[in-house]
Amino acid sequence: MQRDQKLYAGVQLRETRTASGLTQKAFAERLGVSLSYLNQMENNHRPVSAAVVLALAREFAFDLSTLRAGEAARMTADLREALADPVFGAVPPMAELQLIASNAPMLARAVLTLHAAHRESRERLASLDEALGRGDSALLPQPWEEVRDFFHYCDNYIDAVDRAAERFSERAGLAGPDQLENGIAWLAAHGIETRRAPSGPLRHFDAQAQVLHLSARAPLPTQAFQLAHQVALIAHGDLIDATLDLARFRTAEARAICRLGLANYFAGAALLPYRRFLEAAREERHDLEVLAERFGASLEQVAHRLSTLQRPGAKGVPFFFVRVDQAGTITKRHSATRLQFARYGGACPLWNVHQAFETPGRFLRQRAETPDGVRYLCLAREITKPGGRFRAPRQRFAICLGCEIGHAGALVYADDLDIGNAAAFEPIGISCRICERTDCHQRAVPPVEKALRIDPDRRDTLPYGIETQS
Incomplete structure (x- = not known):
């Protein structure tokens, strides 16, 4: 059963009132609410209403984007x-x-x-x-964990970088089938030569010679992505540094890792500019293959970009996106939904993302339900990145894109699925050690929160029983 997501913002209300030097009574009058109602909102006993949100913006110039x-x-x-x-x-x-x-x-x-x-x-x-x-x-x-949490708590949407990438894309003509050629022309107009060679790394920029080297072995979307990444570092370094200053990372290593992450973010936002991509996604009903062809991007680039469309006032469907390797390790994760991935370890083995390796080149659809009763439509596919030469190792991943079932009508993938039948939804979890399900046949380890029953004279699917109450 779906539940409406309410907004509780007691901390922000108290901080705004304190910064304005107002008593609760005066603050309540400015917001147009009673003193008791304000007290309940500040203590998160009641959600913030739409009228209060508008009053905050009108009376205190409050940045509504902070109310997430x-x-x-x-x-x-x-x-x-x-x-x-x-x-x-x-x-x-x-x-x-x-x-x-x-x-x-x-x-x-x-x-x-x-x-x-x-x-x-x-x-x-x-x-x-x-x-x-x-x-x-x-x-x-660890530095990479600090960077991961930075993007996690920013909703994986960095407004200033996203808008700068969108403006660059419009100037350089980077969104579309001719994106690589147009990007090379933009660099040439700014005194930077681009050379594509059959050997060498994916990308190497010789700052002294002002030459950008790209690997001709890489697929064209990858070459365009690497070009846009370098543009971010060359032309928008100040913006990236200002964003890093606000993040206040503990170590220089974390800052350096995030600098690359922000350049990657810029590249994805430049190849798939926000407004054009959002409009196309709605028009094509989020058909990943059509969007990839339309923008000259890879399926992974398209799926990841869909999960970042959280611009205030122009939000897309809230998706989660995850990428796993063949060992089940999560290598990329983001969620704009209520589903939150485990910070450590792999994903639930009942999830269709693992089955994608068995059916390369095909999309797998799954109607899934998490222990909290929220239902999702999950779309998984195996992705192979060729090595480019004989005997070169290939990278294999599986990606999964999903949304809460209430948004399924906006996806072409839901057209022939019975999403009203509760029995069609498969039970999945987040991580075995925190999963509440007591009857899962794929459980790897006991749940930490539950007591176990050990009966030497009885063996079922699991070698132990799980108490239904801790």
């Missing part, structure tokens, strides 16, 4: 997974976690940081490979 209902949900999911670690003993009730995520987000982030540090320290003791890093890094999250 999904952030508290993501943080709640992250807290629940972290606190499922046996070191904490017992997991607080969901209501308490939601209260912390909504009312005390800084405390919630501190708990996640502490747990990440604890986990990192434990893994370093258990694995000699982990000990190859800096001696003091066990006290900090």
Whole structure:
């Protein structure tokens, strides 16, 4: 059963009132609500209404883009997974976690940081490979984890970078079948020569000679992406640096990793400019192959871009996007939906993304339901990246794009599916150790939150029973 997503923003309301130097009574009058109603909203006992949101913008020039209902949900999911670690003993009730995520987000982030540090320290003791890093890094999250969380809590949408990429795309004619040639012409007009060679790395920029080298072995969408990536570093370095300054990363390594991530973000947004791509996605009903052909992009580029269409005032369908390797390790993840991926480990084995490796070149559709009762339409496909020469290793991944079932009508992939039949939805989870299901035949490890029943005289699908109450 679907549930409406309500907006609780008590922290932002209190901060706005405090910064304005107003009492609760004066603040309530400016917002046009009663004092008791304001008190309930500030304590997250009631959601913020549309009228209050408009009053905040009108009376206090409040940036409405900061009111993201999904952030508290993501943080709640992250807290629940972290606190499922046996070191904490017992997991607080969901209501308490939601209260912390909504009312005390800084405390919630501190708990996640502490747990990440604890986990990192434990893994370093258990694995000699982990000990190859800096001696003091066990006290900090790994740089790549810090960067991952930066994009995670930005909704994977960076407005200033996205808009700059859109403007560049319009000037350079980068969206369409001639994107590579147009990009090369733009670089030439700015004194940079582009050379495409059958050997060498995907991309190498010789700043002194002002020459960009691209691998001719790579598919054309990849070459165009690498060209746009270099444009981001050359022509928009100041914007990227300003964004990095706001992120306040703990280490230079994390900043350097995020710099590449932002350049990748720019490249994707330039090849698939926001307004044109959103309009095309709606027109083509999110047909990935048609969109890939129309914009000269790869299927992975299209699927990933669809998950970033969260511009305030012009949002697309909220998708989740994930990429896994053949071992089931998640290598890319993002969700604008209520489904939040596990921060550590792989994805649920009942999810169709794993089956995609068995049917290369085909789209797999799945109607899935998570333990919280939310239903999704999931679309998975295997992706092979050729090595470019004989005996060169090939990269194989599976990608999955999905949305809550309420948006399925906007997708061509749902046209012949019975989405009204509850029995058609397969049960999936997030991660075995935090999954609430007690009857899953694919469970890999026991759930941390539940007590186990060990009966030496009885064996079922699992070698243990799971208590329905902790």
